Amino acid sequence: MQVRLAVRIDAANPDHHLWNNHGTWWIHYTLELDSWRTKRVRRSLGTSDVSVARELRDAAFESLPGVPVGGSL
Numbered sequence: 746m747q748v749r750l751a752v753r754i755d756a757a758n759p760d761h762h763l764w765n766n767h768g769t770w771w772i773h774y775t776l777e778l779d780s781w782r783t784k785r786v787r788r789s790l791g792t793s794d795v796s797v798a799r800e801l802r803d804a805a806f807e808s809l810p811g812v813p814v815g816g817s818l
Contacts, residue, residue, distance in 0.1 A: 763790075763798055770798030772805055 754761050762774050766789075773787040790801045 759799060760795065763795070763802055765795075768793050770795060770801075772798075772802045774806075776809075 762772055764771050764773065770790045770792055771787060772790055773785070776784045776786060778784055788805075790798045792798050792801065
């Protein structure tokens with residue numbers, strides 16, 4: 746089974762796929778498991794610093810199979 750990251754990125758929003766929940770930043774995105782199944786992923790980044798959260802988000806996306814390195818999704 747090939748897993749594919751299904752994201753929409755707004756270049757004008759540096760915090761895409763991030764949200765702050767009571768002071769802690771979280772990442773959220775959707776994986777396409779096949780042509781009809783998806784999986785929503787939400788994970789705490791464990792930081793209150795938005796710049797650290799952005800770095801952790803980028804590293805998480807780059808570590809997913811099939812996602813180009815360098816953030817060009």
